[in-house]
Each structure stands twice: as C-alpha cells, then as structure tokens.
Amino acid sequence: MSDISDQYETVIGLEVHVQLSTRSKAFCADAAAFGGAPNTHISPISLGHPGTLPMLNREQVAYAVRLGLALGSRINSVNTFDRKNYFYADLPKGYQITQDRQPVCIGGAMDILVNDRHKSVRIHHIHMEEDAGKSMHDQRPDASLIDLNRAGVPLLEIVTEPDLRSPDEVDAFMSTMRRLVRYLDISDGNMEQGSMRCDVNVSVRRKGETAFGTRCEIKNLNSMRFARRAIAYEVRRQIDLIEAGGTVTQQTLNFDPDTGVTTPLRSKEDAHDYRYFPDPDLPPVVLSDGYIESVRVQMPLLPDALYRMFRTDYGLSDYDAALLTEEKAVALYFMDLCRHTPHFKATANLVINKILPWRDEAKQAPEQFPVPPVHLAEMIELIASGKLSNTAAYQQLLPAMMENAAQTPSALAQSLNLLQTGDADFLAQIVDEVLVANPDKVSAYRKGKKGLQGFFMGEIMRLSKGKADPKAVTPLLLQKLDAV
Ligand code: ADP
Numbered sequence: 001m002s003d004i005s006d007q008y009e010t011v012i013g014l015e016v017h018v019q020l021s022t023r024s025k026a027f028c029a030d031a032a033a034f035g036g037a038p039n040t041h042i043s044p045i046s047l048g049h050p051g052t053l054p055m056l057n058r059e060q061v062a063y064a065v066r067l068g069l070a071l072g073s074r075i076n077s078v079n080t081f082d083r084k085n086y087f088y089a090d091l092p093k094g095y096q097i098t099q100d101r102q103p104v105c106i107g108g109a110m111d112i113l114v115n116d117r118h119k120s121v122r123i124h125h126i127h128m129e130e131d132a133g134k135s136m137h138d139q140r141p142d143a144s145l146i147d148l149n150r151a152g153v154p155l156l157e158i159v160t161e162p163d164l165r166s167p168d169e170v171d172a173f174m175s176t177m178r179r180l181v182r183y184l185d186i187s188d189g190n191m192e193q194g195s196m197r198c199d200v201n202v203s204v205r206r207k208g209e210t211a212f213g214t215r216c217e218i219k220n221l222n223s224m225r226f227a228r229r230a231i232a233y234e235v236r237r238q239i240d241l242i243e244a245g246g247t248v249t250q251q252t253l254n255f256d257p258d259t260g261v262t263t264p265l266r267s268k269e270d271a272h273d274y275r276y277f278p279d280p281d282l283p284p285v286v287l288s289d290g291y292i293e294s295v296r297v298q299m300p301l302l303p304d305a306l307y308r309m310f311r312t313d314y315g316l317s318d319y320d321a322a323l324l325t326e327e328k329a330v331a332l333y334f335m336d337l338c339r340h341t342p343h344f345k346a347t348a349n350l351v352i353n354k355i356l357p358w359r360d361e362a363k364q365a366p367e368q369f370p371v372p373p374v375h376l377a378e379m380i381e382l383i384a385s386g387k388l389s390n391t392a393a394y395q396q397l398l399p400a401m402m403e404n405a406a407q408t409p410s411a412l413a414q415s416l417n418l419l420q421t422g423d424a425d426f427l428a429q430i431v432d433e434v435l436v437a438n439p440d441k442v443s444a445y446r447k448g449k450k451g452l453q454g455f456f457m458g459e460i461m462r463l464s465k466g467k468a469d470p471k472a473v474t475p476l477l478l479q480k481l482d483a484v
C-alpha cells in the first residue's frame with residue numbers, strides 16, 4: 001500500500017550557526033575557548049556594562065572571508081553591523097550584534113554527495129554575529145543559572161536556499177560543512193559541544209507543484225539524530241494537516257527530543273520585532289580587493305581539490321578517495337606517505353586498514369603512528385617487489401615494526417625470517433611435503449580437477465609461513481603435479 005506522503009515533496013532550507021575558533025571573542029579580548037569555569041571568560045564588555053565599546057576581531061572577518069571564498073561566494077566590500085534587540089537573561093546588552101543589511105558573503109554553493117549522487121546546494125548568504133550566553137534551567141530547583149563565557153563568541157550564520165529535499169541531504173550538508181570548516185581551520189565543527197547548530201526550515205508540497213508550501217522553522221537543533229527526527233515528525237504533521245483540509249501556518253517551532261514532537265514557540269503574527277538598527281558603535285568595515293586576495297592566497301588545500309587529486313593523480317577509487325579526504329589530518333598524512341613511495345593504492349590500503357583503526361583505538365593523530373613514514377614506505381616496497389607477502393607484512397612485520405621503530409623493515413624482516421624466497425631447494429622441499437600429505441587431492445588433480453592448484457598454493461604458503469615466492473613456486477608445483 002502506498003503512503004499518502006509519497007505524493008508530497010519535502011523542501012528544506014537551513015540556517016547553520018558555526019562557532020569560530022578564534023582566540024578571543026568577536027568584539028573584545030575575552031577568551032573565546034569552549035568550557036572553562038562558568039563566568040571566567042568575561043569582562044565589562046562581555047557583560048554589556050554601560051560605557052563599554054566593542055572592537056571588531058579581525059580574525060573573525062578573515063575566517064568569514066575564508067569560508068566565503070571556499071564556497072564561491074561574492075565577498076561584500078562594505079560590511080556593516082546591526083543590533084538585533086531582544087530581552088533575555090543570557091544577553092546582557094539587550095541586543096545581539098549581527099549583520100542584517102550587508103552580510104559579509106553573498107551567494108555561492110556547496111557540493112554534497114548523497115547516495116552516490118552529487119548535488120549543489122546554493123548559499124543565500126553568510127553573515128557574522130556573536131553568540132549569547134548559556135542559560136541552565138536544570139541545575140537547581142529554585143533558580144536558573146547563567147554562564148556568560150559564550151556571550152560574544154564569534155559566529156558565522158550560513159543561510160542556504162531552500163534546495164534540500166530530504167533528511168539525508170540535510171545530514172550530508174551538515175557533515176560536508178563540518179568537514180569544510182575543519183579543513184579551513186575556522187571551527188572545530190563539533191555539534192555535541194554546540195560549535196555547529198542549525199535551524200531547519202521545512203515545508204511540503206504536492207509532487208509536480210512549482211510553488212513552495214508555507215514553511216515552519218525548527219530552532220536550534222544540535223545533533224543530526226535530532227534533526228532527522230524533527231524533520232520526519234514535522235513533514236508528517238504538515239502532510240496530515242493538509243490532507244485533513246487544513247493549512248500550514250508559518251511558525252517557529254521547538255523540537256523536544258524526549259517526546260519526539262515539535263511545538264510552537266511563536267507564530268508569524270507574534271514574531272519578535274527585533275527593531276534592527278545600525279550599531280552606532282561599529283563603523284563599516286571595508287574589505288579591499290587586496291585584502292581578499294591576501295586571504296585567498298593563504299587558503300589551505302580543500303577536501304574537493306584533494307579528492308580530485310587522489311582520484312586522478314594517485315589513481316585511487318572513488319571510495320578510497322572519499323574516505324581519505326574525510327579528515328584533513330588523514331589526507332595530509334596519506335600525502336606525506338606518498339612522498340616516500342610510488343605505490344599509492346598499497347599506501348591507501350595501509351592507511352585505511354591499519355593506521356585508521358589504530359588511530360581510533362589509540363585516540364591519537366595518524367602522524368603519531370609509531371612507525372615513521374620512510375619505514376612504512378620501505379615495507380610497501382618489500383611487498384611490491386615480491387620479497388614479502390601481504391600476510392607476513394601485516395600480521396608479523398608491522399607489529400614488530402611498531403615495537404621496534406629504530407630498525408629498518410628489511411632488517412627486521414630478515415631477522416624474523418619473513419622474506420620470501422625463490423630458493424629452489426627450500427621450495428622443492430615444501431612442495432614435496434604438501435604433495436605427500438595430500439595424496440587423494442594429488443590424484444584428483446591428476447584426474448582433471450585442476451582447480452585444486454589454489455588449494456596446494458594455500459598449503460605451501462601456510463607451511464612456508466608466507467615465505468614462498470608465488471612466482472618461483474608455481475612452476476615448481478605444476479611441474480611436480482604433472483610429473484606422473
Ligand atoms: P527570513 O527568515 O528572513 O524570512 P527567508 O525567508 O529568506 O528568511 O528564509 C530563511 C530560511 O528558510 C532559508 O534557509 C530558506 O532557504 C528557507 N526557506 C524559505 N522558504 C522556504 C520554504 N517554502 N520551505 C522551506 N524552507 C524555506
């Protein structure tokens with residue numbers, strides 16, 4: 001049976017808040033670091049005392065321009081700041097400094113990959129603003145507590161066009177954005193700590209319709225799991241409402257993860273009147289072409305460029321290239337290894353199958369792997385040249401190398417007696433042993449079951465502990481099997 005929701009299409013636009021990893025706050029010298037004992041990263045400016053004046057953090061501007069350039073946005077040369085007025089206890093000034101009229105970046109797009117399909121999501125604009133403090137309502141029964149460490153921490157708000165069509169696409173957008181801000185070194189992109197949060201605007205329309213439906217905005221989702229559940233609930237609610245003959249009214253919603261339900265915070269009619277007006281304390285900031293160029297030339301390598309490089313220059317598969325560009329530290333580490341060896345595919349395998357699991361378990365950066373890149377490259381060379389089997393390399397040599405960083409892989413392999421050998425006497429002896437131990441298989445082979453060659457090779461490798469060089473042993477084996 002088909003569900004009625006199959007006849008509808010979901011339309012989603014995001015407002016993503018990214019907390020910047022500048023040392024100091026957006027408009028004063030207080031530390032912007034996450035955490036710290038409550039109310040220790042504060043000064044009269046963070047506290048909004050009368051008579052204090054804000055001063056723009058130039059790092060925040062540089063970070064915004066970096067993100068804008070990465071997304072192909074136009075950088076606004078004249079930047080102005082506005083006051084967004086509202087009353088809340090964690091906002092001591094009574095207003096938030098933001099950019100309402102002249103945001104720093106306009107337009108642009110980000111490519112996302114969803115179910116093996118590339119899709120471009122357009123960016124409406126990016127503006128700079130400051131965060132509010134944090135209210136805690138669950139610490140004491142008789143009072144709410146307020147921590148102003150976060151008040152004034154610089155944020156970028158990225159507003160997308162309504163281009164997303166499913167929770168999967170939202171998920172892909174958020175992960176791709178997180179990866180990008182990490183590559184750009186402008187934020188840790190950590191959703192759990194609130195460094196990245198999003199407001200999700202959701203509407204539905206019948207398939208084939210061109211006009212958008214009325215949207216609702218779900219505020220402040222700080223995990224992808226919650227965002228998925230909130231969207232699923234909201235889509236269902238809107239469809240059911242329309243199917244029952246009702247109409248969706250534009251609302252701001254809150255999602256409660258405990259109940260799985262969205263509830264109205266406010267409707268359009270009683271929407272906040274923020275009384276935006278230009279902040280008289282902050283003069284316009286003019287970004288010259290020269291300045292924008294100076295940011296552009298210092299742009300780090302970005303994941304898309306690395307991905308293309310791994311595919312075309314290194315000849316890696318789509319899967320390997322995607323996996324190795326997931327994190328900047330891993331991509332850079334892989335590139336570093338590849339400076340020591342031309343065997344890129346084997347190096348990718350080593351990183352994916354050994355270094356990454358080690359990194360996850362040891363909770364260390366990949367470059368902390370206890371074996372230096374030159375030694376890893378030498379091990380790969382031993383395998384490629386047929387001197388060492390993959391099995392011996394991974395199961396015996398590599399663990400020994402990790403214990404013994406000073407010795408070269410060749411010396412270690414030698415002392416562990418792992419090097420493959422084409423030595424005719426040694427090989428002949430092993431082949432004989434295998435044939436003697438399996439008389440029924442030998443006669444089956446001779447009667448025509450040629451597929452048993454694989455079985456014999458397996459036994460030879462096992463008995464020789466991976467040391468038999470397949471290229472040398474195969475002709476020997478065939479010669480003995482065929483000699484009736
Ligand atoms: P404002 O908050 O100033 O009204 P917009 O209306 O431009 O701003 O949109 C805010 C966000 O809502 C953007 O992310 C945009 O993509 C999204 N959005 C706008 N219209 C719709 C719609 N019909 N359905 C879903 N999202 C929408």
Ligand code: MG
Pocket residue numbers: 015
């Ligand atoms: Mg809005």
